[in-house]
Every structure is written in structure tokens, then in C-alpha cells.
Amino acid sequence: MIALLTRDLRLAVRAGGGFGLGLAFFLIVVVLVPFGVGPQSALLAKIASGILWLGSLLACLLSLDRIFALDWEDGSLDLLATAPVPLEAAVSIKALAHWLTTGLPLVVAAPVFGMLLNLPGPGYGPVVLSLLLGTPALSVIGTFGAALTVGIKRGGLLLSLLVLPLYVPTLIFGAEVARRGADQMDYSTPMLLLAGISCGAIALLPFASAAVLRVNLR
Amino acid sequence: MIALLTRDLRLAVRAGGGFGLGLAFFLIVVVLVPFGVGPQSALLAKIASGILWLGSLLACLLSLDRIFALDWEDGSLDLLATAPVPLEAAVSIKALAHWLTTGLPLVVAAPVFGMLLNLPGPGYGPVVLSLLLGTPALSVIGTFGAALTVGIKRGGLLLSLLVLPLYVPTLIFGAEVARRGADQMDYSTPMLLLAGISCGAIALLPFASAAVLRVNLR
Amino acid sequence: MELTVTDLAVARGGVPVLEGVSFTVMAGEALVLRGPNGCGKTTLLRTVAGLQPALAGQIGLEREAMAYAGHSDGIKAVLSVRENLQFWADVFATGSIEPALEAFDLNGLKDRPAGSLSAGQKRRLGLARMVVTGRPVWVLDEPTVSLDVSAVEMFAGAVRTHLRGGGLALMATHIDLGLDEARVLDVRPFKAKAPALDDFDGAFL
Amino acid sequence: MELTVTDLAVARGGVPVLEGVSFTVMAGEALVLRGPNGCGKTTLLRTVAGLQPALAGQIGLEREAMAYAGHSDGIKAVLSVRENLQFWADVFATGSIEPALEAFDLNGLKDRPAGSLSAGQKRRLGLARMVVTGRPVWVLDEPTVSLDVSAVEMFAGAVRTHLRGGGLALMATHIDLGLDEARVLDVRPFKAKAPALDDFDGAFL
Amino acid sequence: MMPELGKYEIEVLSSYAVSIVIIVALVAISILRSRKARALLDDVEKRSGRNG
Amino acid sequence: MASIWEYANPKKFIATTDKLLPWVSALAVVALVSGLIWGFFFTPEDYKQGSTVKIIYLHVPAALMAINAWMMMLVASLVWIVRRHHVSALAARAAAPIGATMTVIALVTGAIWGQPMWGTWWEWDPRLTSFLILFLFYLGYMALWAAIENDDTAADLTSILCLVGSVFALLSRYAVNFWNQGLHQGASLSLDKEEHVNDVYYYPLLVCIAGFILLFVALVFLRTQTEIRARRTRALLARERLGQ
């Protein structure tokens, strides 16, 4: 188990710098938004929290296909499936590794990027909090999508298509927490719902992912 | 030449439905934005043209790694490089195939998605026009990025990182055309600049891409 | 320990390929499958190893007893040879990787990233992985592809050690494995016959 | 037509692997490279085929004369066997693919998606591609991997036909190719010696 | 015959037109695919009946 | 003696539906034509909505079928997972494009209706938004079917996707409600007389809904047959290749 986690982290760091690239993509999205919508800071402040959430969602998404595809191609997944580790555990570990290399850096970096987008002062806490609660769900849901598309060559776009609708509830509640926080409103209800979704996804989806993976490995 | 084009189109259609998926991703980005920034239609109308441009840029980006990576992995690229076709021409054909499967559908679909984002009435023409002028540049620049990262396994994020800054000028002028159009202002200057960038990229970048590819194939 | 396969039928892409396959491999024994290209050796091995379901028939051991090595070796190019092996040793909880490095003469290469190995060196690493799994049944698909003469001998030596330790091995190949004592099974007689046409049921055939 | 290689030095990963390699292959002749795993055969072949630059020395023919086939076959899994071959025939403007299908007995498989072929069948498709390139020099790295006995014969037949047509072939292998008339070159004597350490120049070695 | 649709004529007519076109297209595609599949299967069944 | 599962045999399914299909399609045509003609020609204008109220005869049945088609796919997927009857997996596959088409009709007619009523083609109303998300689920489901070569693998994966997707679709429905309050009409088909629309519109609407349901059933029969035949063709062709 620990061996799998360390290997995945090591691979992420060595093969094209896992940590850095998710962040870099996030940065680029944040930088491009003002070019797209124009530089008025009032407008930017209004959409800042939403863009931060969208940016981290897309950054997560782009790194999903790494979760299983490489292991599938070189046959490691076949071996892992017959190894004396329950597949559910292996899937959870993979999701954890994805979160550590993608989700966590995004949470840490969000305040900095918030500054670039003129995020209003009281918004920082809720944005970070909502990302901290929400990104684990993104990783777990993404792992399910990656398991679904594992046999398909360059399934990247298909993966996005399958996963993004599943991201909708997380995004809605997460962005709602962030937006209400920025407007200095009470955000306890959406935060509870967000936490609920995260816990539910973490508790249940690994079983679905493992089942899907078993089918794909047949 | 024609053989290469038909093969690429055929591969795009057979392997996971080339045309559809880029569009689907575009649709998803457009759908998720309101969840992120909130449903107020006045706010959405303001950022609509920018989001359309960002969405098509990201949809383009996600399909870039298909351009060379598969051919590289299975050795076809080695063979293409020694085939009696100038590599510059092969690269241009690949860019054309990418535009046909990704850029063109986006241009056609943009008005529908504009509707979802409450794009103001006079904005439709300029948005479509700017995308029509701009997406070829996106494909050609993207081909250059794909050629740069061709040797790197799962170079997806790295590719984004390299390509997005190159997309900035196109994005700026394209979004400017769209925004001025939506505000009923004169947009001939940015449009000329956009057209200039496209023509320049199409005329010159294939040489750079071919050179880079030769280095990578050594 | 013995591996008994009875009346096994295997399919690929929904098409039955082999049927009525029965054999027994005792501990300490190696069985080599032979047959022309496309006759279904790979499919049979994957089924026995538990990587795909059988159409019919029984496989005497559960898949936790098997270690499978096919055409792709599960090697990570960016990890070193030692890290690659150590990972599998940890997953299978078998401790030391020294014997495996020894058996395939990988000590000189152990700090090289696996991606920079030549075809035959990669193959040796892939086979060394079999040793660290500690599983009693080795299922090997064309194990000596790309190996030179001395490496084929290393392979034969490793298999003999495995057999002496009470293990057993099932292999498919077209070329000589250097294992003269191994029993050979030609799979051609088991070729699946086309089923009767009007038997149109859940399997669409 | 003849391929003359003089005093060639090749490197992989920045490390010189072979040096001082010289040989000549005449039209109608085949040369087989031999040597233990990791001695540099693949590197040499890729250099001769023009896929990587040489450290030193000359290669008599430019790379437009060569067709190279390595471990990966350039086969698209979603295209059919025919579409795969036809594409290369179109790129190399050589017209008909019938002779190639014939030579490797692929007629029965020609409408199958290439992804559903067995290892040996894929290899046959990869070799058939050599025929449709119409190039005079074939550079083949372990061409008969995974092939059964009859397919090895097909391969030998195809090479002989190519040689009779005035072509030439350069191959690396560990196993028997069925080409007894081919000349054999052992590359071990050309192993690069470690250069003097203080000779630290532009190549950092 | 035609009912008076008032100022919303375009909306009502176009929604009927679009819906009917979509439904007819769906039905037509379904029928065409069904015919094709039937013909192909008959063909293959006959052939493999002969050979096997 | 005759259990319903007998129809899970492909041959039996084709034989039975071949008999039923003409009747179902005829009924569907009759109901659709009469309902639409009744609704279009013989109902009065609404005092508030004017003649646009006539759009209801397309919009509401299509919206209902869009949801029900997904429900049917969910049930069929469960049947496949539990009992592994190929016909049910293929029926789910056959229903998806129909459901997606119905979603499109609901969206398009709604958008056309929205222009005069709300002054906009599109509004991020919860009902509308969740329909858009439902459409995405349909797209993903169909794309997954199309992308996987092995039919049984595809059946397994898509049915698990359908299960997980249903849970998330439900979650999205609540999330969307939370996110924005709507403009859209409430449910007007309720049995409660006070609630539902005026009888003048109600009866033709019922006929139209019956027509859409029959059309759906007929199309599912037809398309499932097609899928079965296509699958058998693939199996036969594969066997033929084996012969060589």
C-alpha cells in the first residue's frame, strides 16, 4: 500500500514534474481569463471565486488520464490486479496520490491566484476552505472516470465528457461557498453539503471504480 | 499527402469520435461557467464572448496531444520522417486535420453556446468570424507545441504549459474582436491583427514544427 | 501443489478460440505450449492467469497463486531497475530483491533508469520481476524474446531454481527455451470448432 | 547500389556504444548483425537508417534509400490491415499492396482491425509494410520475434525476393532467420573503449 | 382551416416544425439502420450457412 | 410457467416484438396525429400565453420521455448487472439515442417558448439546467458505448456509469435548485384538479403523452432488434474469421 503510494508520487515527480504542472495550468487559466473577458477589476472581482474553482477543476481534469493509463499500457495494472492487495484499496491509494500531487498544491496556491483576480478580502478563507473540502471529491470522482476509460487509447476527451457532469454538484456547492464567503454571507449550508458529497464520494466510489477496473482488465 | 489527411481524419473519427468530443468539451466548459460564477444573466452576458473564446481554446488544447503522440509511440513518425514527403508538408497536413476535427466544429457550434451564455444579439457575427479567423492559428501553434513535446510520455500538462503562452496574442485579438462586436463598437483593427497572426502562423510555423520534429526524432 | 485445467474453453473478442483444453502440471514441472501464430496461446495463458474469464471449464488454482508476464513488462521508464523491482517486492511482500538481481545478472544495471535499457536488458528485468513475486505458478508468454544466448541460459536457470523450490511454470513460445526437461503441449488439436448455427442464444452464436 | 559504412561511431544516451564500425553490403546481399544484449545493435541500425546522428564516420547512402522496422510496428489498432498497408503504400507512392499481402499470407486477415491480431500476426503486418515502401535498403531490428516456423519462412522468402530485385538488407537478431546465405557480422569487436578522462571537450567526455 | 396563431405564429409553427423534423429523422434513421442490419445479417447467415 | 425472463432470449425477443411492432407503431401514429391535431387546431388560446400554449403538446411529452428513457435505461442496466441478460443491455443502448433526442426536443421547444414568455432563449433556471446536465449524461453514456470494442465490457461499463450517473444526476438536481430559484412552471400534470392546467388543454395533452410513450416503445423495440442483429452479425463474422 505504502509502496504503491510512494511509487505513484515518485513517478509523478520524475515524469514531467507532477506537482508543478497542475499548478502551472491553473496559473495559465487564471492569467488567460482577463485576456478573455477584459481587464475591468470590478468584473474580475465578481467572477474571481468562480474562476478559481473552474481553474482547479480543469487542472484536476487534465491530470486524470495519468492515474491508470500508463500502468495499463505497460501491463502493471494486470499485475496489480492479481497482487495481494484489494483492488479497492489500490484505487483509493491512486486517488490519494492524485490528490496529493494535484489537489493539495491547488489549495495551497489558490490565495496567490486569488490576488491576481482581485478576489475581495473576505473571500480568501472560504475559497481555500471550499477547495480543501472539494478537491478530494474531484480526485475520487476523477479516478472513477479514469477507471472507466482505461482501455481506450487517448481517451482524454472522452474522460472529460464522462467526468465533468459528475463534477457538477461539487462545483455548485464549492463555488457557492466561495461566492457567499466573498459576499460576506453565511455559507454553512453549502459547506455542509459539500462536505457530505466529499465524504460520500470517498466512501462509496472506490467500490465502483474497482468494479469498473475489474471489468476493464478482463 | 491526401493519404495522410484521410488517415488522420479516419483515425480521429474511429478512435473515440474526433469531431464530437472537442465539441462536447466546449459545451461542458460553457455549462460549468455559470455554476462557477453564478446564474445572473447580466453578468454572464458581459463575459460571454470571453468565455466562448476561452472554451474553444481549451477544447483545442486538450486534443493537441493526439496530433503526434500516437504516431510517435507506435513508430509511424519515424517512418513518416523518412518517407518521400517533406516533413513540413506532413506537419501542415496534421495541423489541417486537427483544425477540421476540432476548430471547425467549434466555429459552427459557437452561436448555440453563445445563446446559453446570453450573448447579446450583435455579438454573434463577430464571435463566429473571430473564431473562424483564429482557430486555424490555434491549430498551427498547437501543432508546434505537440512537436516540441512529442518524446515525453503523458506530456499533456507540459504541452498546455508550453502552448498557452503562445496562444496569448491570438486570444487577445480574438476576444477583443468578439467583445467589441458585442458592444457594437468598431472591430476592424483587432480583426486585421488577428488575421495577420493567423496568416503568419500558417505560413511560418510549419517550418519550425518540422525542425523541432527532426530534432525529436534523432 | 498442482495446476489442473479441465475442459477449458477460452475466447478472444467474443470468439471461442480454444476449447476442451485439459492438462495437469505438477509441482516442480514446466509445461511449454506450442502452436502456430494466432492459434490462441496468449489467450489461454491470460485465462489461466485469471486476467480474463473462461468460457467454460475449470482452473484448479485461484489466481492469487499465479504470476503472469506477457509482452509488456510493467516497467516504468523513469524509475531505476532497483526501484522497479523493489516496488513489486513490496507489493507482494516478499522482501529482498537480491536473488532476482543475481539470477538475471542485473547488478551492474541496478541504478540505471529502466527506460535506458536495451530490449534484452528490459526483458531480463521483466523476468526478474517473476522471481520477486514469490508466487508458485509462473505463467510466461514468449519469455525469451530479444534475449541472447547467455540470457536464455540465465532464464532456464531461474526457471529450474523455481521448479526445485516446488513451483511450477506454464509457458508459450516459438523458439527454444533451453529447458529440455519441460513437457510440450501442442494446442492445435484444441482449436474451437464453429458452433451450430441455429443455436442462437445469449451469446449470439 | 551498395551500402558502405566507414568508421562509424554511434552513441546512445550520450554514451558512445560502438566505434570504428565498417562494412559494405552489396545489392542482392543480406548482412546479419549479432552480439549479446546491450552491445549496441539497435543503436547501430537506427543510426544507419538515419533516425539518429552518427558520432563519427560515414554512411554511404542517404536515408531516403532506407526503410526501417524496429520493435514498434507503426500499426494503428483501429484501422484494418488493408487500410494500414494502403496508407503506407500511398505515402511511398508504390501502388498495389497485393504482393505484400501475398508475401505474408495476410489475405485472410485483411479486413480485420489490426488491434485484434495476435502478436505474430501483427509482426507479419509490420514486415509487410517493408514490402510496400519499395525502398532498396531494409533495416530490420529483430524481425522474427514472435513469428512461428512457417512465418519465419515467409519472412525469409520475402527477403530473398527483395534481394533478387536488387535490394539489400541489414538485420539484427538473436535467433535463426532462416537465411543461411546471409553474411554475419559480430559487433562485439567494435565495442567503444572508454575515452581518456582528460579529453573533456564539446561532448563532455 | 389554419387556426389563428396571433403574434406568436412564428414561435408555435417553428417549434412544431423543428420537433416534427427531429422525430421524423429519428424514426427514419432507426428504420434505415434496422433494414441495413437485417440485410447484413441475412447475408452473413446465408453465407456462413453455406460454408459451415 | 412462462417467466418474463424468456423474453431475454434474443431470438424470442425478436419474434415477439416482430408481432407487436406493427400494432404499437400504428397506435403511436394514431395517438400522436390525433393528439397533435386536436391540440394544434382545436384548442383555444390561453389568456396569458396566447397561442404559445400549443407548444405544450410537444414540450411536456418530450420532457417526460427524456426522464423516463433514462429511468428505463437505469432499470435495464440493473437487470443486466444482476441477471446478465444481453437483451436488457442492448435495450438500454437502444434507448439512449431516443432519450437524447427527446431531451433535445424539450430543450428546443422550451427555448422557443422562452423567447416570448421570458424574453430570452435561455435562462439558468433549475429545471432547464438539470435538463442540460441530463443531456450531457446521455452524451457521455453513448460515447462510452461507442468507444469500447468488446460488447460485454461496454455493457458492464455503461451500466455502472448509468447507476453512478443517476445518483449524480439526482444530486445535481438538488444542487441546481439550491443554486438558483426558477422561472419555470410547476408540475401541472398532478392529479389534483386544482393544480393542473385547464381541461381544455389537459385531455389533448394526455393523448399526446400516450402517443410519445407508444412511439418510445416502438422505437425501443425496433432499435433493440437492430442492436441484436448487429451483434449477431459481428459474432458470425468473427466466427467466420476463426474458420480460416
Ligand code: HEM
Ligand atoms: C429550454 C428549456 C426548457 C426545458 C428543458 C423545460 C423542461 C420542462 C420539463 C422537464 C417539463 C415537465 C415537468 C413536469 O411535468 O414535471 C416541462 C413542463 C412545462 N414547461 Fe418547460 N422547459 C423549458 C422551457 C420552458 C418555457 C420557456 C416555458 C414557457 C414559458 C415552459 C413551460 C412549460 C409548461 C407550461 C410545462 C407544463 C407544466 C408541467 O407539466 O410541469 N418550459 N418543461
Ligand SMILES: Nc1ncnc2c1ncn2[C@@H]1O[C@H](COP(=O)(O)OP(=O)(O)OP(=O)(O)O)[C@@H](O)[C@H]1O
Ligand atoms: N477482437 C477479435 N476478434 C476476432 N478475433 C480476434 C480478436 N482478437 C484476437 N483475435 C484472434 O484470436 C486468435 C488468438 O490470438 P492469440 O493472441 O491468443 O494467439 P497466439 O497463439 O498468442 O499467437 P502468437 O503466437 O502470434 O502470439 C488470433 O487468431 C487472433 O487473430
Ligand SMILES: Nc1ncnc2c1ncn2[C@@H]1O[C@H](COP(=O)(O)OP(=O)(O)OP(=O)(O)O)[C@@H](O)[C@H]1O
Ligand atoms: N540513456 C542511456 N545512458 C547510458 N546507456 C544507455 C542509455 N540508453 C541506452 N544505453 C545503453 O546502450 C547500450 C546499447 O543499447 P542497444 O539497444 O543498442 O543494444 P542492443 O544491441 O540492441 O541490445 P538488445 O539485443 O538487447 O536489443 C545498452 O547497453 C544500453 O543499456
Ligand SMILES: [Mg+2]
Ligand atoms: Mg501470443
Ligand SMILES: [Mg+2]
Ligand atoms: Mg535491440
